[in-house]
Amino acid sequence: MKGIYAEILTIGDEILYGQITDTNSQFISAALDKAGIQTVRKTSVGDSKEVIISALKSAAAVADIILITGGLGPTKDDITKKTLAEYFGTTLKMDDSVLAHVEQLFTSRGRMMNDLNKAQALIPENAQVVHNAVGTAPGMWIEHEGKVFISMPGVPHEMQKMINDLIIPKLRGHFKTPFIIHKWVKTINIAESTLAQTIEAWEDALPPHIKLAYLPKLGQVRLRLTGKSEDEKQLLGELEAEIQKLVPLIKEYIYGYDDDNIESVIANLLVQKNKTISTAESCTGGYLAHQFTQLAGSSRYYIGGVVAYSNQIKISQLGVKPQTLDEFGAVSEQTIIEMAKGVREAMKTDIGLATSGVAGPDGGSPEKPVGTVWVAYATESEVVTKKLSLTKDRMLNITLSANYLLNLLRVRLSE
């Protein structure tokens, strides 16, 4: 089975200056991936003729399909079309269907066309027009020496509509593409290296057309299995069988699959088990509450929270005893237990969560250095506490503390 390979070429000085995030190439490669076309390289270059021509040559040497975005606007710094014509040794011609479309767009917006706008209907002699339903710059499809070159506008919503509605179907028809399927297994609270050792024998026994990747992210490691085959149904079965073998090896660390994320998994568990929750935060300062409330529908289970930044608020709003704070300090097991129980009682919820720590960069002491965080989970019948030793970075300490507590909550809800 021969693979079909693509290169994505994004053109624009603003990308090289670091002034915009290039989201176009991600969108295109995800769409190609779904269609069984493998992106082998992405290249970003500036608005310069020589550099673009050199990038086109290099792309044609490694890929069957070259997808180009950007540089199609009406202003002087947009030179993609002229450069394409030069690359193919041809000239630009006026396309009547594009001209009519541009005129119609201007009329409907009550604007006058100038010569720069008319020039948008110029395309290389060897190009087929790919209709831009929502803008003035046409897409182009050019077949040349066995390769397909596709040029698209850089405006994301124009490019996206073109890719989904016209280009992917046309590519599927032009090439006979294999199926590429991804399955995800998402783990938490296990280090990447420990995970790799635990599943090494399983990984080594994977068939050659199924590949494994580890993607770490803030205390989580996501495993991605990628299979490639001409038989979609058989491939799905094989991937499923591999996951069946994997799960028993690391069951306690798996929080979800495929599109799951930890927040949505917890949301589903809370709804299923009909539990309500409240939060008492010191060092995480509202971030934990925000993790719950950013999800649509969270008012079904998230009742409320207290950001108890000063000790006085821990006493008045959460009922922490002044002598507990005096004797053990705000960052202590004793205080965190009273916070978690206190918020649960004040808000009349099934579950109370609490955080208290030294987020940094200042405020550490020899006994409680920056990064020391206590977290707690309380229900009517139990309290679970944990002392974490995190980093020197304030924002990282905030997110890692919240993540740890979210996973603790997930584990208790799953039991």
Add this chain to the structure above:
Amino acid sequence: MKGIYAEILTIGDEILYGQITDTNSQFISAALDKAGIQTVRKTSVGDSKEVIISALKSAAAVADIILITGGLGPTKDDITKKTLAEYFGTTLKMDDSVLAHVEQLFTSRGRMMNDLNKAQALIPENAQVVHNAVGTAPGMWIEHEGKVFISMPGVPHEMQKMINDLIIPKLRGHFKTPFIIHKWVKTINIAESTLAQTIEAWEDALPPHIKLAYLPKLGQVRLRLTGKSEDEKQLLGELEAEIQKLVPLIKEYIYGYDDDNIESVIANLLVQKNKTISTAESCTGGYLAHQFTQLAGSSRYYIGGVVAYSNQIKISQLGVKPQTLDEFGAVSEQTIIEMAKGVREAMKTDIGLATSGVAGPDGGSPEKPVGTVWVAYATESEVVTKKLSLTKDRMLNITLSANYLLNLLRVRLSE
């Protein structure tokens, strides 16, 4: 003045599959730009030895500096180091300083090292270590045939710290770069087009080596003046003189300069005026509190907050009257006034802020559609309220509501 050119090479199958947005290359090119180094190309390739070697060759042909991210993890799919050693015709050696650092990180986190972790201390013979203060994978600096190759981990916060603290200063020392200085003037509550018209004459009179850019962001427009020169002191003076001319034209809209952000400006005002603050949040659900508490030192003025997601919490924690909620609803001027006053009294602060709205995507009604948000600011002597009509997007409604209220606070504190 000869330019210094860089290529950025990001490695990882996940980029080619379109599964992640490559934000690393934007961060790196923006940092290079500030240091007077021009990015001429960005290339993303997969975890494949042949492809990486070909990309390295191609990069060395166009750039003085090749910056590489990704593929440094402890698992089998991470092959950057082996590939670099092969490219330079050398082998991997164990670096004792890195090994000691990895051991120390594991010890401090109470974890055991395995062989995969130890292998993180292997680096090519010709590489200098670039210390990774916040992770186990070392950065590498390799000089080869007049070019500098820099390899960094792909984890964004590790790479960012390395770039800012170590690599940019080292590059500045190694190459003689021209001075590029950016100065920022940050405005809020004025539309980009109105701003452009107001300062048009000033902009047209700027000297050719000073350029202006408009960068809009969530209700703010940041103006960036960029000057380039071999004489740093003279350039600084010229930039300062231009800003002196600009300020009187738009004084009421300027909230800060350079590294200022609205949160830090407010923090300084609260400290200067010796005021304390508390928050009562419904629709923003902890996000507003997080905007205050993410800043180091915020405990000096931020006392605490209540996330009053359910009406019951608005009553029990904030003293909102049940009849107010019955008669006017939770999203109303009457309720928001009682929330702001209530949190101020409960937390004994000078200022109380409150939010209540329909964040969406569900929960709207003909009278109060999704995007309807009330915000309030209360002190002992005054209450200011405002009704906002925002978007259909939940997360955008949360951030825009918090931003509006932060600016209202800034204006009151500045008077």
